[in-house]
Amino acid sequence: MSATISTLLLDWYDGHARALPWRAVPGGALPDPYRVWLSEVMLQQTTVAAVKPYFAKFIERWPTVEALAAAPEEEVMAAWAGLGYYSRARNLVKCAAKVTEMGGFPDDEVALRRLPGLGDYTAAAVAAIAFGQRAVVVDANVERVAARLFAVEEPLPGARKTIREHADAITPEARPGDFAQAMMDLGATLCTARDAKCLLCPLRESCAGYARGNPQLLPVKTKKKPKPRRAGTAFWIERDKAVWLVKRPGKGLLGGMRALPDDGWTARGDGDGEAPLSGGWQGAGVVRHVFTHFELELGVAIHAGDPAMPEDTGEWWPLERLEEAGLPTLFAKAAQLVLANRE
Structure with a gap:
């Protein structure tokens, strides 16, 4: 059965692979690691849609791992702004430096896993796709395809071990990278979270979920708990057509990023983002942002006069070049709110 599944899927992939800028042609030479x-x-x-423009920008600016390794971390963080999960960007610089020091990427999964920021999934994906090594690559799309293909009814996350075992059983020795990407594409285009286009699926006849008539109900997911809500205030300080930006601490949420000064967000606990203001500060509105573990309502305050400067070390950033500051999405929203109120 495993041979049949891999053959059917690779045949389908040869004709239906998504054209993505980081991929090689199915069955062709291995792509650049x-x-x-x-x-x-x-x-x-x-x-994928969000990543494409960032990938193009990074490749144009830093076309090789050596070029990225030589880049100042601040520039990489600014270029990453808006993509989220900023620890990835910090690990990107560390990993590029390590790979450059090693003379190139290692070609096996175990060695790849030792690099900064590479977990089990990323190490397996690079080993399979870039080096043609047999590795079991399981992302959210593959997880869904395998859960339906083998009718895994145990709820996630407990089912992940079983799903991985099934994925391992059907991963071929030949073309493992194409197989991994074929599983991803099948999950992204036909076997989607909201739908299961079974009549178009090359694995329909081998699919236990289809045979049972309920593939769209798999994988089973436990109900998520509501995210806690936090509130805080960001301060817009402007002089001579420039805004005062600070650099956040290197560790922690949005670490090392330029930002507006704020009150730490947790000062009021749960709230509506509208904190009482005094000393000449006036509310300009509220922006909302969802992080991995909580939701934030951030009130934006502007000063009617010339406020006392915060103790944080910062810099005056020209408003006409604000896009170049690389503000993370939360503070970019706050800046847009202030500037939109003037129009």
């Missing part, structure tokens, strides 16, 4: 690694790091918890 740098491009594979960069794309996989960017794609963690991020959509």
Whole structure:
């Protein structure tokens, strides 16, 4: 059965593979490990559509791993701004430096896993796609395809061990990278989270979920708990057509990024983002942002006069070049709110 599944899927992939800028042609020469690694790091918890422009920008600016290793971390963080999960960007620089020091990417999964920021999934993906090594690559799309293909009814996350075993059983020795990408494409285009286009699926006749008539109900997911809500205030300080930006601490959420000064977000606990203001500060509105573990309502305050400067070390950034500051999405929203109120 495993041979049949891999053959059917690879045949389908040869004619239906998504054209993505980091991929090689199905069945062709192996792609550049740098491009594979960069794309996989960017794609963690991020959509393909969101990643494409960032990938193009990084490749144009830093076309090789050596070029990325030589880049100042601040520039890489600014270029990453808006993509989220900023620890990935910091690990990107560390990993590029390590790979450059080693003279190139190692070609096996175990060695790849030792690099900064590479977990089990990314190491397996790079080993299979860039080096043609047999590795079991399981992302969210593969997880869904395997759960339906083998009718895994145990709820996630407990089912992940079983799903991985099934994925291992059907991963071929030949073309493992194409097989992994074929599983990803099948999950992204036909066997989607909201639908199961079974009549178009090359694995329909081998699919236990289809045979049972309920593939769309798999994988079973436990109900998520509501995210806690936090509130805080960001401060817009402007002089001579420039805004005061600070650099956040290197560790922690949005670490090392330029940002507006704020009150730490947790000062009021749960709230509506509208904190009482005094000393000449006036509310300009509220922006909302969802992080991995909580939701934030951030009130934006502007000063009617010339406020006392915060103690944080910062810099005056020209408003006409604000896009170049690389503000993370939360603070970019806050800046857009202030500037939109003037129009």
